[in-house]
Amino acid sequence: MADGCDMPPGKPMSAEKTVIDKGAEMLQSLKPLKHFKQQFCSFALFSHDPIRQIETHHFCSRLNHDFHQCAVYNSDSTSAQLIGVEYVISESLFKTLSPEERKLWHSHAHEVKTGLLACPRVPESLYRKEIAEFAKTYGKFWCTWQVDRGDRLPMGPPALMASPQGVNLGWVRPDLVKKRDDRYGISAAELREKRADIEEPDTIEGSNADYWVKCGKGFSVDVVETAMNLRAPFP
Amino acid sequence: MAATTQVDVPGKPTETGTAVLDTATAAIQNFHPINKIHQHLCAFHFYGDDMTRQVEAHHFCSHQSEDLRQCLIYDGDGPDARLIGVEYLVSEELFLALPEAEKPLWHSHEYEVRSGVLFMPRVPGPIERRALEQVCRTYGKTFHFWQVDRGDRLPLGPPQLMMALTRDGQLREDLAKDVESRYGVSFEKEREKREYMEGPAKGIHPLANGAGKGLRLVLTEVDLPPVSSVPRAFV
Numbered sequence A: 001m002a003d004g005c006d007m008p009p010g011k012p013m014s015a016e017k018t019v020i021d022k023g024a025e026m027l028q029s030l031k032p033l034k035h036f037k038q039q040f041c042s043f044a045l046f047s048h049d050p051i052r053q054i055e056t057h058h059f060c061s062r063l064n065h066d067f068h069q070c071a072v073y074n075s076d077s078t079s080a081q082l083i084g085v086e087y088v089i090s091e092s093l094f095k096t097l098s099p100e101e102r103k104l105w106h107s108h109a110h111e112v113k114t115g116l117l118a119c120p121r122v123p124e125s126l127y128r129k130e131i132a133e134f135a136k137t138y139g140k141f142w143c144t145w146q147v148d149r150g151d152r153l154p155m156g157p158p159a160l161m162a163s164p165q166g167v168n169l170g171w172v173r174p175d176l177v178k179k180r181d182d183r184y185g186i187s188a189a190e191l192r193e194k195r196a197d198i199e200e201p202d203t204i205e206g207s208n209a210d211y212w213v214k215c216g217k218g219f220s221v222d223v224v225e226t227a228m229n230l231r232a233p234f235p
Numbered sequence B: 001m002a003a004t005t006q007v008d009v010p011g012k013p014t015e016t017g018t019a020v021l022d023t024a025t026a027a028i029q030n031f032h033p034i035n036k037i038h039q040h041l042c043a044f045h046f047y048g049d050d051m052t053r054q055v056e057a058h059h060f061c062s063h064q065s066e067d068l069r070q071c072l073i074y075d076g077d078g079p080d081a082r083l084i085g086v087e088y089l090v091s092e093e094l095f096l097a098l099p100e101a102e103k104p105l106w107h108s109h110e111y112e113v114r115s116g117v118l119f120m121p122r123v124p125g126p127i128e129r130r131a132l133e134q135v136c137r138t139y140g141k142t143f144h145f146w147q148v149d150r151g152d153r154l155p156l157g158p159p160q161l162m163m164a165l166t167r168d169g170q171l172r173e174d175l176a177k178d179v180e181s182r183y184g185v186s187f188e189k190e191r192e193k194r195e196y197m198e199g200p201a202k203g204i205h206p207l208a209n210g211a212g213k214g215l216r217l218v219l220t221e222v223d224l225p226p227v228s229s230v231p232r233a234f235v
Helices: A015-025 A031-035 A109-113 A124-134 A174-184 A188-194 A211-215 B016-028 B092-096 B110-114 B125-135 B173-183 B187-193
Strands: A036-046 A049-064 A067-073 A082-089 A138-143 A159-162 A217-226 B039-047 B050-065 B068-074 B083-090 B139-144 B160-164 B214-223
Touching: A015 B039, A015 B125, A031 A036, A031 A049, A031 B050, A031 B068, A036 A138, A036 A174, A036 B016, A049 A082, A049 A174, A067 B083, A082 B068, A082 B083, A109 A124, A159 A217, A174 A188, A211 A217, B039 B068, B039 B173, B050 B083, B050 B160, B050 B173, B125 B187, B160 B214
Parallel strands: none
Antiparallel strands: A036 A049, A036 A159, A049 A067, A067 A082, A082 A138, A138 A159, A217 B214, B039 B050, B039 B160, B050 B068, B068 B083, B083 B139, B139 B160
């Protein structure tokens, strides 16, 4: 089990409530969920505080060749906590973003090539082509529940996440990686050897991705009071 | 289909080979956190600083406990629906235990449920009402990451704190009629049947719903330690 709360706050589901929910569930089609087809495990850093690192479990659905949308959890068990959302886009879509927008996105090449990103239980050969393509994509990841600092409920605004990078502050702690590797019986080091020949993405002019590496600045998100634009009284 | 601005997500169509592979790997992996999602709720959110901008929000929820739900928010309920945000729902008890500074980020559900506007597509009234009796007493915290209502083809900009309807006159009539006609529901008729439902036992907390104020999320660049400042850790 990844770091975080073991027991969710609140009472376990009562039999009565479970029956009510089951009755309703059988009648609903839940179509968008049927499109979650990719699952992988990796690591992320908080962009405002990269010393804080978390293990992540992405469940992704592909809207088209260039775009994935992912629900991110802190484990792959039934008690996993929903900790955020990540969007993954191809190089060509990334190039359409403004320089300011690009600052909020991170690259994936490092975590792919170093074996941090893994698809447990799936033979590497099966997804080799996809992982090579993934190495050239960019992600935007908002974390809504900071379980690593012990929050029993999601507190505060979302945090912008960054990806592991090949600089000291961007390396993932070996104990976190070992814990993950041992759980799945895999080895990041072995994956790194297998992926040595995966191509790096092209350097993009004015990229601004992984902004913190180049400019030493992360992003914090703050809540600010303002006048609400109304069409009726509130609340 | 959602009433929000219908634009295609940019990108090339998924290749057949990719789709086949996705299905094969999906069969090997477990999707426990996704498979646990069992409930579809439809409601409306508006921006925490702008009530005039309203979004049809499809919630796909799982129970972490009887007192805590976590939901993926989509802009529709079809296979191409866009994942636009997340919502967490907590019981009154859990909400009251939140720090005072946290409470304004949460909204009440009493009005949405009692007015009939929040509903469970395809679930017959009697079952739906049993399930929603509990929702009526909960509080929610919602963030959106993709401003589909302004036509964004990709998720751009900072995250958005969202709020929920709290009284008559707030919901845009055109959005309401569109949902009613697509799902064959009548909010007015359902409202009559839900008159018996009760909101939070202690009444809606005065700090909920932004404490009555507009709230906005702001991104700020923050200085980080130099990227070389941490002793090199090996992946």
